[in-house]
Amino acid sequence: MDLTNPSKPPKPILATEEAREAGDRTMTGFRWIGSDHVVMTTLQRENFSGQLSDYRRLVAYSVSKDKMVQQAWDKAGGDAGNILWIDQTKGEYLLERDSVGENTERWGLPEVVRVNVATGQYSILQRKNPIVSSWAADADGVVRAGFSSDSDNGKLRMLYRSNASENFRTVYHEADSSFTKTIPVPQVFIPGSDKAYVISNKDGFDKVYIMDLTNLQLSEPVFETRGFDVQGIITDYDGRRVVGYETFAGAMNNRFTDDKFQGIQANLNSMFGFGEAQIVSADRSENRLVVFAGGTSKGGGFYLYDVPSAKISLLNWQKTAIKDSPLNPVKAEWVTASDGTKLQVIVTYPRHRTGKKLPVVIMPHGGPFGALSATNNLEPWNQPLAEAGYLVIQPNYRGSGGYGKAFVKLGRDKGGYGKRMQDDLTDVLNAYAAKGIVDAGRACIMGWSYGGYAAARGAQRDAKLWRCAIAGAGVYDMPLMNKWDSENLGRFSSGFQATSDDPEGISPARNTDGPWAPLLIVAPERDARIPMEQSRTLVAGLKRSGKVEGTNFRYVIQPKGTHNLPYDDVHIEWITEALGWLGRFNPAYVPSDSDKPVG
Template sequence: MRFEHSKPLPRWHAGRVLHIAAASVTLAWVALFSTVAAAAESPPIAAKVDRQPLTSFASLPLLSDVRLSPDGQQIAALMNTGGKTVLMTRPVTGNKPRALLTTDNQEFSFNWIHWVNNERVLASVRFASRRDFVATVETRLLSVKVDGSGSVNLVRNPVPSGSILGNAPSQQFQDRVLDWLPQDGQHVLLQLNGPGSVNPAVYKVDVNTGERVMVKGPERLVMRWLSDAQGRVRVGLQEDDGVIEVRACDPDGKRWRTLWRSTEMKDRVWPMGFGQDPQELYIKAYHEDRLAVFTVRLDDAALPRQLRLADPHADVGGWLLRSPLTGEVLGLRSGADEEADATDETRPAMWNATWRNTLKAIDKGLPERDNLLLDISHDEQRYLIYSEGNGQPGEYYLGDRRSGELTLLAETYPDLDPDRLAHKVPVTLKARDGLPLVAFATLPLGRKLGDAGPPLPTVLLPHGGPNSHDDTGFDPWTAFLADRGYLVLQVNFRGSDGYGYAHKAAGLQRWGLEMQDDLSDTLLWATGQHLADPARVCIVGASYGGYAALMGVVKTPELYRCAVSFAGVSDLPDLIATESLYHGGLEEAERTIGKAWGDRERLRATSPARQAGSIRVPVLLVHGTADRVVPVDQSQTMASALKSAGKTYRYVEQEGGDHHLSREAHRLAFFTELETFLDQQLQPQKARD
């Protein structure tokens, strides 16, 4: 692995302190850190300049995955600077960051980091590879001391007894931590394939040496394990030809039995974790068409469910948050309740009264934001908050319950001026068949929904997934496009998650059909409101959004002036064939997209590369050669089809690029291509006061 020890890090920037009390919050400014990393700086923004610098949007976030050490004395984070990503630590009360590991993101990228004790941090990394000519993503798990020494690859390949072939094949995924064992501090439970098995076993791994001992052997069809609060493996998720079973045992490891068995998604149960009581299991399941959280007593054979949290408007998100002191479940690690008004009891996801009051005070001090509690020190006196809002890029705050202060640590996009960022406006509309849709309209600064004014050049921006959704939170793509003078339209079309089972299921096997119609209907709503200029609309997307962009100019070419696809799908039968190479891939592809043979006519009709002759407008294609989510040959095939049909297109292939634009150089190049292409095709009005 080409990680290296780094030069001293530049310092973080000026911060602020909020004084938190249950009833009130006062604001004070302090010079906590000096100027931000020189490599992350952009040229000064002159007064009354139309556009903020492209690099301010396209650069990787300055900091990500900020974590608090168990004793609350240190911070670890991933810092992006000068095209590299640095795993760094620094004392909470000092300003002397230390670089532990650095990658240039050419071969390896960081996934996440996590403190395992006050002296060691675990780091997951990923890289593109191949196994028997099948393209894969591989992960590795590293342990490193806070001074940068003692780096250990935690999964070493054993040499089979009597083998003359050398090391056994390496595990593909080596970072699936099942349990952090916080009261231990020297070991973690790691899910790895068992000896001679494709099914996972569970190992107790020493974070200092990598030595491991199997604590639960693999079992046929079980693909995921879950431990209880005492670190005992208690639940296994079994998959077999579309049948999902949740199996569990007693605390002594005996009497394994099936708790739930389902064939339909609406009947599924997702185990979340155990309470401090080893017979109390938290689960997610559908309740009145929305995902909700329940507790179940495993010592009651009837498995009655006690509803803990439900939202009539949306699926409940988040994951269990435990007290480092007692191990009890405090609530869900989730943000503020956006639906609640000032008179409501907010923070319903936080069941512990003391922490609920703390978070309610933070929500008052940082209003109109999603304030997420990330980490709590073992003495529960210090904590980390990630705060993001509509038109407000993310910020990391350090809280101190003794002093009542909440201190700004870092901004993710420090070069962006929030006062010059447009806000998303939620709107509701109906699809042509009456299905309600939640959409977001982001107007350029200076324009408001309902204002008189000329229709705007418009970008329709379908999200990826499609198992994902858009919301009011900050995202650099939307902010960038609005800054460039475009109306940006986003919609949670059928098939999007977060809006219940029926809305999600309505998108099954409807790629290019009703899912695409929802996008068209959103645009037609905007043109009917005289917001969007029907002569200047481009459809832009990534991944599934890239597919939707291409399919949009195939199915309804009259609606668009151009299309942009980053890492988009273009040939559905080929995608299904590719997915069939991976475990469970064929079943999932057939469930969500269709059967390659039985649905072949529909799949061909809704494959943009096979319908390129219908396209009438210019197309921009960008794809990375190391993409392991959507293979690069999907865009290669599309480019070839456009060329054969004599269409206008531009294809940019990013050598070594992945599905996530992990390299800053690739992000900058894509945003530059996007800006140039849209300027050429839509000619937005650039002058703004």
């Protein structure tokens, strides 16, 4: 698209389909390097020794020459797509990539190459290191740090050097058996020094500090948000100067400390409303910005904002089918659990409904630990369910991220996973029922990944509570999953889910006798994180216990589905199946509803 003339029809550069079969290629992102080249990240799926594998590559498009150029593909291995640093003036960048140019003992370990975007030619800047699995560069293009982890003992290692002439030395080498501590990873190197901005939860919440990389000593907090974790650091165009921070307090927002960006954000707030507009990217002068606005109360779109003139123009809608149509309102609210713990929940209110005691879907997020739901950062399933007439509650149960280390630990403590964390979902339902907002007798539970586990666990443990349950891509047999994690992720990683106190007792697949709420099971066959044996084991157990498929449960296999639901058709199938199951066991409207649609 020509930003000097947004009304001019855009010119297609690259058209791709989803990468599903061997030989397919798709595009996963793009960015500018210099003023003439758009660099696109592509994934190519290939059959490697009987297994489908994805290969990541970069392709640059020259606007002036209308030409595509492959970027450092020569001798590239499975991943050649991680850009560490860009010199926008020279049109060069540092690329971290796997390479097959050395002996097989170091295959899979990354090197760093300096690439000319116009030609795609490269030179090796940092050779592979036998104990480094990822690298970090500073704002001058110097590789300053390397990182690795041991999947068996859990030790994380950081190597560091002050400048390009020094050798790397180990400055951190520890394991965290609690899985709650942050790692001292430099977020932004401070030019001309041995210091960097980092995010650490050493005082209980994620705060921003300046760390001395020679001894890992932290300054006093540079930035914090009371009662919540800081989510990230925002830098200027060249990555040399911190201009603000990414924050969370029920919604994800940017908090700028730079005067210019504060003024820009204030203008955007006056145009679109507070929290409704986020800066997506900027040119080198930081006078022309791409802004995303909307997406919470109404459909969102991308805009071009000229800072000096304060003129803004629409580039395109995020979803052209709905444009800026009204959405179902989403609010962050608080609930007190039965043990006194404060829980923040994200509630989507069906905009067409005026009555009380509404049907409700409790929708726990995936993860579970460290993940969170926010009013402007949700799985997109809340809107179609609310549009159908359901009130949707997405609880940030204990163990969720955003609320400090102690809150995560509440979920990780023995008796948390599958027990107290499950009680939080019940407490949320009861709290809204006590207010008269929802009808506790018209409640279902739905989720994907950990949310899928929580749904199946709810159907098994609290059969009388839920009219139905909808479980996607979940873990249903903890001992089996712990064994798989140990074999595929390492012995230390197998403890991440913190289920060691009672893995059999909290496994729905091992407790299929007795009453269950009607359960919809959706299993993506190409799930690389949760093996298909999980859903198969659950289904086999249900049948063995006398549950009837089609009556007590429904089992849907998505042959081309993956854990992250990347394809529209499998995503739509998930929503369609969910709405069908809800309609069967918990209709959105019943004759007694005062706001039942006519006709």
